[in-house]
Amino acid sequence: MERPWSRVPAEAGRALRPYLVGATDEIITAVRAQVPDYQRPLQGNFGTRITRGVTYALNQFVGLLGSDTDLPDTRIYAELGRVEHQEGRTLAALQSAYQIGTRTAWRAIGESPVAESLPAGVIFELAEALFSYVEQLSAASVAGWAEEEAVRAGSLRARRHALVDALAAQSDPAEIEKLATAAGWIVPARLAALVVEDAVEVASRIPGSVAADGPPAGIAFVPAVRDDVEAVVRAAVRDRPAVLGPVVGVGEAQRTAARARAAWSAHAAGHISQEGDPLLLADARLVELLLAATPDLASDLRERVVGPLREMPSGAAARAIETLRAWLDEHGDVTATAAALHVHPQTVRYRLAGLREVYGDALDHPTGRLELLLGLRTPRPS
Template structure:
């Protein structure tokens, strides 16, 4: 940019007193978003920004060090931030800068011509003017982006706080939750369910778990909110039983393991979280086996997807594993049940014991159906009859008592289908 002599710079400065008013009038006329915005505090800030911009530009042209350069930059940054907070895009402000540059350029050309500027000087003046507008536009864009980032961060912080408040025990007061939900911009749903998507006992991984929860919440849409709570990455999913919600959740997981708690009214969110957390832990250990929804005992803990809406390979649905969750809730009691009800088998060697346990499980699932038991075990029906004779010698009338059979089935699952640590 060419440097102007002091007399030439003074010729431009002489236009400044009235130029700011002309620029403001042009902006109001040509930028619709600002037709009514130039009153009050906003109008004062814009007028100050225009005055500073013009004075600063002439200082640069004259080779003088601009006064209050950091103050000027802060002005344009604040203008950009103000556009975000006012709910406008940056387009209107950038358009205002272009309108201002056009008006200033015309006035400077007239002043420069009258002062005898060389044509090359006028060309340089125009190039410098529009380069300068690009510079302050960038400063306002930075202010806009910073305000946007701050708002997003504050919104995310409030939503994480809301998640923690919803699942805390004992429950927070309903009015406290409603106030937090309003501050977070989140509508409390009629029903919600907790989704557990990660767990860690390491405190330093809280940020990582927050990230896992936030990513899953974003994939599920604007209604979902997520946070790390007590070493667990959770998402609260509104309307979990709505059309397509299960499928959307399975797709959002992208192959990662997660557990879905039961649908509850929002004041009972902690209950849904407890169930989902217990199911997630058992699934991670591969200990669900037969205890939920008739899964394959050789599976890793997740039942396969089915047309009837069962769990996907990566989504464990807590309500489909209630017997396992019941046993897991009292592991010592479950171990006592297994030891006491299966005690008649203790005296057997490992091989015979394993075969009789296998037969007992199959027979309890298909009482009185020798052919079906034989097919399930892939043995001859006579082998089944022989083993049943041995079982009757060990368990006696308990095999004919419905209550005792239920206890034996539960004991078998406590001993083999699910293990607790």
């Protein structure tokens, strides 16, 4: 640790002590006049704390002059930083107080008769010692403030995590209200669950949301106070893959969370194609979710649809699947199917004749068509 006070003669400290310690009231007055957060009566704990802090700092400084020792004790200043945080004041106010106090103390030194008798070199070393000393006190206060911030943030993070867990688990409404109050969250009438990595960071860009991170992804509950929830969420997630559950009343928070989590799992397993869109709307992909929820049945259904085509040459099988999918999507309209495939309608009819040999009456039966459509939408097993 730097010890610039060791280069100042000890006798200079002894001579300056009455002038520096005597500047205590002047320093406190200057700080209270120039820093709005300290414009308070010197009463109670506030008065005791600021008077003690300034007096201790000045006495410790003059005692260090001429010694080659480290700063002996900064606990009082770390505690000062913690108290400032607890009372809702910012680091800016505290650092301003240190700067004003340093300038006032230096002015007291310069105006003392002792300064006139000190060599210029000693004056220079004295200035460096004072400013370095106050920097170290300020650093201790900043560390104390930061420690309190970390404790407060950790506690708040834990309370919000408990709230998110309760919402996702469909806890009792009274319990939700209790946890929300502890977490400083206003419970909205309607909300939607958002599953995304770094959910806490994403939620910080969505006013009124609450979130918790966790593997494989975090979850946020987003208030639906307006109709543009999707737009708000898109702006917040940016390019991150994310899933948005349905908008529900707060009493159904578990439903939107379960839907969003199921869609996230299905998407991660490759059962839902995003086609370049980072935000997946869970309620727009209910068929895929239904299939993903019963993987064995979905696999059997896919095998029933695709299996018979494996006996064809690979190119013919691919064309058959493409034609069948397009024909089903176009509700059996041959002309529309041909346009979608960029082929002649007669080509579609020819291919359909081959498909009828494979699937028989299923092409003309509503249930058969539905099974074919679902089978084609079921992804290949990974």
